[in-house]
Amino acid sequence: MVSSVLVDALSDPTRALLELYDANQDIDTFPARVAAHFGDIFASKDAFSEIPSLHIIDPTHNDRCLVSFRAMIQDTSPSPEMYLAKRSGGRCGGWGMADDGLEDGLNYSDLRENAVVWAVSVPAESSWVAAELGPGSHVSGLRPPVPESHPHKFPCAGQPHLGVQVKVYDRVDSLQSTDVVTMVGILTMEPMTAELESPNAVPVPTLHVLFSRPLPLTIAPRVFPYYPVVSTFPALRDELVSWIADEGLAGDKDAAEWVLLSIIAKVQSRTPALLPPSLTISRFPPPSAQSLAPSLSTVLSHLLPIVVTLPLSLDVLNNSSFAPESKNEDLHSGRLQIPRGSVCVVTEGGVTEGGVFDRGIMNLRALQEMMTGQTLEYIFPFSRFAFKTDVAFLILSEGKKSTFFQTNINVPLQPNIGELYKAAEKVKMPPAETLALFRDLVGGAKIGSVTIGETVAEYIQEDFVAERKAAPTPAEAVTSDDLIHRMMIARLFTLSMHQSEVSIDIWERVKTLEAARKTRLTAVGGTTK
Known part of the structure; x- marks a missing residue:
């Protein structure tokens, strides 16, 4: 039986919000009560699946509807916003509800502060993630229902995505750059807070958060150890290594062993530094056509939730930004602003003869520092701030070693049979049940911990x-x-x-x-x- 409370929250979240406020008009505790109340309503997987995804909703025709948004936090630098927590007549304020009748003047004691951030679709999210998370989840790469107004705030240039202004009323300091969270809230179209005084301000999708759920490093939940099949894991692991080798590395099983170890690595400690080892697969020939991505990237995207392929070329190095940079008080994303738990495959085969200029040198330095120290500098007009990262790096190099980077491990490729570059649809897939077990193995290993007796x-x-x-x-x-x-x-x-x-x-x-x-x-x- 469907709860009437659930139906009311889905059909008219604003009314549900007002009714909750009327039961206790304490504006100081109200944001926390909102998060707890709506979080409880949608606590079950079935209830949560009823919430429509923002990826399929047109905000220009669905004002103040309830939506969910699985996203990466891209920009936390906008100044907080002051809102009227209690409107005229003692009515509930905030969450995008305007007060059109301040006959008695503004009561400054009723002003409160919310946090304003910019969030984007999860960059390079694999297509299988949405299906595994269940109903109500949608692929982050779907073409958005409204034109993207701020494409410079997305790390994967030119890719379909959705950018949203997010307003947070409870735990305003809880969201950090590159966090991946699922947020549920009321959708409106509003100008960006930072552009309110501009005559050319463009309304953007704005999510007034009711509650949010942080997502694990693996996005899809995993366990370690995976008890149902732990006794068969040696055979399953061998099968996984063979598949990576045959479909991604032209049959080289030793190289596939090192790839597997690399992609499950994470930051274990910063003091002392126990960081993911970076891996170079050397003697890796370049593609015959620059448009082809290595099959290894396709293979890894079937195993991991986020795989970013970064094809280096002189144009990419000299004319793009790897690190986020603030321009005119607006944080432009960089190619390396990606979520913790990501795997980044860097290909060097596209670099031809020519010069690497100042921008290119800065980009190479940012990539090396991220591999070595798991931090990425965000560039502001008068300062730089290093943000913590947790990304595994695989470098594919044509030479005896990487041309540009010092890595922890170098494995020369010894291809046997098969292709290193082919269309994604030509990668031979294992049975669905086996592939699910591969993901359990890789994801569980990513979150596990070990000791030495x-x-x-x-x-x-x-x-x-x-x-x-x-x-x-x-x-x-x-x-x-x-x-x-x-x-x-x-x-x-x-x-x-x-x-x-x-x-x-x-x-x-x-x-x-x-x-x-x-x-x-x-x-x-x-x-x-």
């Missing part, structure tokens, strides 16, 4: 000492940095097996994997360090 720690220490003693020369001996690197890889390998503790067997497998990588590097004349 005392027995294994002692084994690793003794193994390290023995290996140093066995080295032919001091220059060839493993170093403490090598040990730290192996331990990081062992943790990732353990996560990929959906196990919670590093084992001696996994440690030995990691040593074998690392030895094979160094053999490849030696074969192509690259450094093994």
